[in-house]
Amino acid sequence: MITKKKSLKRPKVILSAAISLDGQITTISGDSKLSNTEDWKRVHHLRASKDAIMVGSGTILADDSKLTVKPEYFKPGQTIRNPIRIVVSSSGKIPLDSRVIKFRPEIQTIIATTRNCPKERVHKFEKEGCEVIICGEEPLVNLRHLMPVLFQDYEIKSILLEGGSKLNGSMLTDKLIDEIHVAIAPVLGGDGVPFFTFPNEFSSFDQSPFLEILSFEPIGDMIYLHLRVRYEPRTLI
Numbered sequence: 274m275i276t277k278k279k280s281l282k283r284p285k286v287i288l289s290a291a292i293s294l295d296g297q298i299t300t301i302s303g304d305s306k307l308s309n310t311e312d313w314k315r316v317h318h319l320r321a322s323k324d325a326i327m328v329g330s331g332t333i334l335a336d337d338s339k340l341t342v343k344p345e346y347f348k349p350g351q352t353i354r355n356p357i358r359i360v361v362s363s364s365g366k367i368p369l370d371s372r373v374i375k376f377r378p379e380i381q382t383i384i385a386t387t388r389n390c391p392k393e394r395v396h397k398f399e400k401e402g403c404e405v406i407i408c409g410e411e412p413l414v415n416l417r418h419l420m421p422v423l424f425q426d427y428e429i430k431s432i433l434l435e436g437g438s439k440l441n442g443s444m445l446t447d448k449l450i451d452e453i454h455v456a457i458a459p460v461l462g463g464d465g466v467p468f469f470t471f472p473n474e475f476s477s478f479d480q481s482p483f484l485e486i487l488s489f490e491p492i493g494d495m496i497y498l499h500l501r502v503r504y505e506p507r508t509l510i
């Protein structure tokens with residue numbers, strides 16, 4: 274019997290991050306400089322291979338990220354495609370002069386928000402050339418609503434999710450992450466920001482998805498892991 278593979282009605286989502294050995298993405302003071310040059314190269318090549326890059330508003334507020342692809346990580350003359358930038362923010366609190374809006378405005382930026390975002394804020398984003406998608410009336414952006422809209426209306430078939438902690442946790446809870454690419458740095462972050470902040474904590478490892486290791490390799494002084502997310506408990510052998 275041939276079983277037809279179910280096609281996704283949402284973009285394929287790959288989460289990428291650099292973490293400390295104890296699973297933090299920043300220290301308590303907000304230092305997130307964990308990647309070495311090889312890891313940055315990995316990130317920029319991943320970015321260039323996807324239709325969109327997505328982050329939460331916390332990451333924009335902390336890092337003022339441009340979310341573009343840097344040509345210096347590519348061969349001279351190589352054609353580089355910049356993915357669409359998506360910022361998830363129900364409050365619309367990201368500054369209008371953020372680099373994700375002002376830097377290279379010809380690269381599309383989408384603000385995914387909710388009905389709670391003041392109308393005049395929505396108009397200001399649009400005036401800056403951003404697309405605004407309203408996803409629900411709940412306190413946070415309804416990610417299960419957002420994904421099919423990005424897929425169908427914007428033809429976004431693949432997304433590189435680049436944090437931060439809260440958005441990673443929500444995306445995983447909603448079973449929207451397919452793969453994880455993570456570079457582990459040989460340092461400790463202490464009481465910083467964890468890789469994932471979950472809306473509901475797990476009480477046992479049975480409640481965690483199983484993260485199947487597809488490959489691992491050293492990259493400079495870091496270890497790079499490529500994982501597939503299986504939304505089923507791990508079987509201990």
Ligand SMILES: NC(=O)c1ccc[n+]([C@@H]2O[C@H](COP(=O)([O-])OP(=O)(O)OC[C@H]3O[C@@H](n4cnc5c(N)ncnc54)[C@H](OP(=O)(O)O)[C@@H]3O)[C@@H](O)[C@H]2O)c1
Nearest residue numbers: 290291329330331332362363364414436437438439440443
């Ligand atoms: N090491 C790394 O690889 C790496 C990568 C990325 C980020 N970081 C670090 O991560 C930190 C930011 O992480 P964070 O957890 O504070 O912020 P975040 O996950 O980037 O953004 C969270 C914010 O997004 C908005 N949001 C809207 N809908 C949401 C939903 N359904 N689920 C979750 N969030 C939603 C909320 O703010 P609104 O009020 O706007 O709705 C929420 O507070 C920064 O310090 C940054 O440097 C590190």
